[in-house]
Amino acid sequence: MMKGGDWAFGCQLVDGALGALNTPPAHMPIRVFTxxxxxxxxxxxxxxxxxxxxxxxxxxxxxxxxxxxxxxxxxxxxxxxxxxxxxxxxxxxxxxxxxxxxxxxxxxxxTQRPPEPVVRAHEMGIYKRYFDLIAAGRKTTEIRVNDSSRRKIKEGSLIRFRCQGDEVLTRVTRVTRYDTFDEMFDHEEVASVNPLATRDEQLANIRQIYPPEREALGVVALGIELVDPPSF
Structure with a gap:
């Protein structure tokens, strides 16, 4: 529930109604007041x-x-x-x-915003094991399916990777698109995607994340470099 600050007291009514419907406490809505x-x-x-x-x-x-x-x-x-x-x-x-x-x-x-443009970064969630590799500068290629949001990414774009409250900002150095994950690994350096796993292990892990219908959208390999050191 996102409401103005004047709705803070109205939460009592909402909670009472949800309680009357036997709503479990864990299912009560999260409130954000502006x-x-x-x-x-x-x-x-x-x-x-x-x-x-x-x-x-x-x-x-x-x-x-x-x-x-x-x-x-x-x-x-x-x-x-x-x-x-x-x-x-x-x-x-x-x-x-x-x-x-x-x-x-x-x-x-x-109207008080400084004249210099605000550069917005693409936001991406990522598993902890891959986040740590990016933060350490060891993972320099990020693999995603080529859905509509990834098609907006180009060389020079910023990507902010987030994981468990931590974040790291990267810049895209290149964008290369492929039809399948197999084709991608035929051309990309395996260690740049994950230096801790073989090609077969990475393919198995990636296909656990992306089912066939998602892979059918195509694959994009994003070269990345650190912009700012991690804030943790």
């Missing part, structure tokens, strides 16, 4: 009421893009970069994330 947005008067900004009254009823300081992101005065990438930057700024001190913010302050924050 800062509450306030109108210039200090009251909670009601987006639904404003939409009903049309844009002509917008109070002072409420920019049209706050109700309709398609009218943001810039590109979609620019909007996403500004939003990510603002959230990152708030999280530099966690107490900011539990405060309420007026629309005027949010508007100011959204």
């Amino acid at each position: 800062p509450q947005v306030l109108a210039p008067t200090g009251a909670k900004l009601s987006k639904s009421l404003l939409r009903e009254q049309d844009k002509g009823a917008l109070p002072a300081d409420v920019e049209p893009w706050m109700l309709d992101t398609t009218v943001w005065p810039g590109s979609i990438d620019n909007y996403v970069d500004s939003l990510v930057w603002m959230v990152s700024e708030l999280l530099t001190d966690p107490k900011h994330f539990f405060r309420s913010f007026t629309v005027k302050e949010l508007g100011r924050l959204m």
